[in-house]
Amino acid sequence: MNEIPARYNPKEAEDRWYQFWEERGLFSAQAGPAKKPFCIVIPPPNVTGILHMGHALNNTIQDILIRYHRMLGCAALWIPGTDHAGIATQNVVEKALAKEKLRRQDLGREKFIERVWQWREQYGSTIIKQLKKLGASCDWSRARFTMDEEYSKAVVEVFIRLFELGLIYRGTYIINWCPRCQTALSDEEAPHRELKGNLYYIKYPLVVGHVSCVFGLTKTRGPRPTAHDEYIVVATTRPETMLGDTAVAVNPKDKRYKHFIGRTLILPLVNREIKIIADNMVDMEFGTGAVKVTPAHDPNDYGLGKKHGLEFIKVMRPDGRMNENAADYKDMDRFEAREVILEDLKEKGLLEKVQPHQLSAGHCYRCHTLIEPYLSKQWFVKMKPLAGPAIEAVKKGKIKFYPKRWTKVYLNWMENIQDWCISRQIWWGHRLPVYYCKNCISHIDIKDNDKRLAISDKPKGVIASRTRPEKCPVCGSSDIYQDEDVLDTWFSSWLWPFATLGWPNIGSRIDKIHPSPSTLHPSPSDIEYFYPTSVLVTAPEIIFFWVARMIMAGFAFIGKKPFRDVYIHGTVRDIEGKKMSKSLGNIIDPLEIIAEYGADALRFSLVSLTAQGQDVYLSKERFEQGRNFANKIWNASRFILMNLDPGYKNEDLSVFFSKNKLSRINRWILSRFYAALKEVNRSLGAYKFNEAANLLYSFFWHEFCDWYLEMIKVDLKNSENQLVMYKALEKSLRALHPLMPFITEEIWQRLGSWGQSPPVFPQEGTVPPKLRSIMTEPWPHVQEQIIDKEVEKEMCLVFDVITLVRNMRSELGIPLQADIPVRVCLASRQKRGLLEAMSGQIKTLAKLNELRIEEHYARQEHEYAAIALGLHVVIPLAGVNGAGQYKEKLTGRIKETISAIKAKEAVLAKTDFIRRAPAEIVENEKAKLKELKNTLSKLKAVEDALK
């Protein structure tokens, strides 16, 4: 007991208590009618993930909510898990293979997938371990992985259902193609970024009559002098795609080009004839008003191509190199081809000019490679029908975003939703449950040399099936093969809130383990009980990827929303406002912070910095605040533990209260505790975590430690003080527990069962065998009747007097060692009584050897200095050398007070104010004026006394 170290050592305590909680199964929650459900599903981190500050913030918030609700008596379930993260994981494993000089193709699909699973076995739980370090109280027994067998069933089920509803289709479209990952990506996976590019103006020669203008086609003959109508200049940012041009489009209203419509051009470098077409889509203002049309390499041009029946000529291979349609440029990389093509055009005099041009283009969200709009056959989900209920639910407030502004972002995206490209040309993921009968289907993949495309791809001979079909249901052939593609990772993530609760197997896990003995009150299944989940805590980046899609999936497959609230926290940035990222090298590693300052310090600092919806700017020093606070809690507790007398009885506080036995100071601290607690409840209920953190911080540090503990030091062994200091600490620990789970447990356990016999105090470094845990103790209940504004006001006066004396001492340069006598003069008899009653504490805290409390301020000889704040506090000035300085300050203060009085008088002189402002406010202002005047007269009296 008396060997409590002066410094808290988080390292040792944290692992010990985490193990304690986990071994006792305190994280698990079960469906049952006795409690209210509270459920959060974790945003599943990637299996490849390592804990960064974003995770730390995200999971701290969730853990606070879970621990808070657990203490409130809910069945609080936090479902953890990881995401298989298709492309990201495949990339990681491929990198590992590359070290062995292997490509995945060398292994083959099956062997490669085996390797990924191996990798997952070895490294996949890294982030889970790290979450435990943070203190996350997830129910680990329910951990899910999006590639689990059970989970995969949900994925297949959803695919089949959508397919049967006609909401999944296959088609050939321009999609976002990453030439490095060599897969299609959804629009969300190809975020736009600013690029510094050029706008190239290229001359396309006109065919005159039926004979081509041949200039520029041979290298020997240079361009001949040109008349205006001999070529059309088009502007492009991607000249390499010109090889696939099949038209040039102009606006039909454009007078400059009207007479060219329908005429033929020669496509330079490949010498193909292309037509000039007219379309309203063409912006006359941009470039030259004439646009080259490349239907196979640009989404806009694709539309034009379909509309005008143009040819679709692909000039690139999936790896971003030019194909056989690219004439001399075959096998060149797309960027190399651009350079060479520009050189060639320049040489032929066909490059009119080059203009710097800012543009933005899609980049692969996994490897940041510039996306190539690429024509290919992919699978899509029709999203419009799914969006309807998801829009309505948010509009009607059934699902609420915190902060509110994200509602608009969500609705805007949902209302303009595009079909979702879900097929990926990678190996790691859920393979499409689609099979083809060789016999039935002439299933021709697009070859690079296909110039014409069948636009419609009706699924004839395509079988979508939950299990691999033995035979073709149409022709009976057994020559069946499965689609090679896998599904977008997010196609499994969007099922997370219900797939983790056992869908589509509705039977509850609990039912299986503990069959309900009573038919009257059968245990609800997990999904019945916990779904819809309570709140989703996530980052803004994945609103479209994940949040919106989960809402759609919830309505589509369960018929209910997946969660009530969505809390969107800010992005973690460095102190310069840059997003923390590995590549920028500005990472602050949460694990390093935990090692150095402790998980509680990390959690507290993070949360106290997170105003709702604002980004968090971090530097390492920020965590010192959390560490210092943990140390403060530790030391205040240490002090209490050292002074707690085991002989006293831990009685029920309400008995004390009802007898009105408690001293003013004790009533005050309890009142302040409950007042703060009430605010904490309100803050947590509104997801204002920084407010909750700061309320508890300032209560504990500045009220409990700085005032309360200092004051009761006067009479520590008093049984009432013993009781209240114990109670206030114990309750504070419980209120702090969701924020700082480890240190609160450590101290709470050391407090043991004080006052009960026999007291149990665990030894340092050991875990007591049968102890309860603070994490399953009830959250303190706000005792309204204990909140006492009168007592708070009274104590304010006491604090004012002490502060005033200290202030004067400091100003007058009277050292703290010197005990001095002080006179306090005030008219109110009641207040005098109050100060009289508290004089012991006042004398101690202000270091006085004498405190005289008088009714009237009687002017004395020079030996007194004084200052007023509705009362006179008088300090003898004899032998003090700071007096001159003090006089100056006094004059300043008088001036300030006079101007404050003038300002108030001006306000009160306005008839509009008296007439329109609420009476309460007017009264308030009048009272203030009176007090100011009172203060002024006292200040003046002091000034006189000093003369």
Add this chain to the structure above:
RNA sequence: GGGCUCAUAGCUCAGCUGGUUAGAGCGUUGCGUUGACAUCGCAAAGGCCAGAGGUUCAAGUCCUCUUGGGCCCACCA
């Protein structure tokens, strides 16, 4: 092009539905080893709340515009 967001003390930020003398942490300056804590205590200095208009009895707070940061979305050849 559309939308969002921020601008408050030297620094990083709070400030809920408009109503005391605008707060905190860090930093700065004094003083301090007082029975837990120097990862501490006491005190102090420091703000025309970005700028300009407007609404109101009353504006850091609401509205409009301007300036300057940040972010998101868009079929910006």
